[in-house]
Amino acid sequence: MEAKKRVDDLIVISGHLATLLERENQALRARRMAELGDTLSEKNVLLRAFESRVEGLAEQADDLAQVDPDLRERLAGIGVKVNRLIDENARLLKIAIEANRRVMDSVAEAVKSCRPGAGTYSAKGAVESSRRGVRNVSISVDRTL
Numbered sequence: 001m002e003a004k005k006r007v008d009d010l011i012v013i014s015g016h017l018a019t020l021l022e023r024e025n026q027a028l029r030a031r032r033m034a035e036l037g038d039t040l041s042e043k044n045v046l047l048r049a050f051e052s053r054v055e056g057l058a059e060q061a062d063d064l065a066q067v068d069p070d071l072r073e074r075l076a077g078i079g080v081k082v083n084r085l086i087d088e089n090a091r092l093l094k095i096a097i098e099a100n101r102r103v104m105d106s107v108a109e110a111v112k113s114c115r116p117g118a119g120t121y122s123a124k125g126a127v128e129s130s131r132r133g134v135r136n137v138s139i140s141v142d143r144t145l
Contacts, residue, residue, distance in 0.1 A: 003063035007071050010053045014078040017046045021085035028092035106139055 020043055027035040057064055064072070 003057060003060045004067050004071070006053045006057050006060070007064075007067050007075055010050065010057070011071070011075050011078060013046055013050045013053065014075070014082050017043070017050065018078065018082050018085055020046065021082070021089050025085065025088055025092055028089070028096055031096075033096070103141060106141075110139055 020039055024036065024039045024043070027033070027039070
């Protein structure tokens, strides 16, 4: 495949990837986690296609100099946009993962606090529980992350 065709393909693939990342970032900001499963497989397909075109260009580095400078500049511009979106995506995913971890830790702590302890002996020799099971456990979630 000639270098110009690979550059054209990279521009198209990068455009689709940018659109997908914008959609995924919006879903992360709005906490619509159900939408992320749909974007994951599409993102993997686009990234594999992108990687194969980049590898092909690396093999044709000399031919890349023959590609129209405007086309190369356009590819560089969309590359900057995709990199910015990837950085934002990584930050938003890290926040979502941390928020979910905190919720799970809170649930685990609530469950632990409900479990009765081993108990101790009273002055008369009877076993008394040192922890009484809590019947209702309330959990609050801080969504300001």
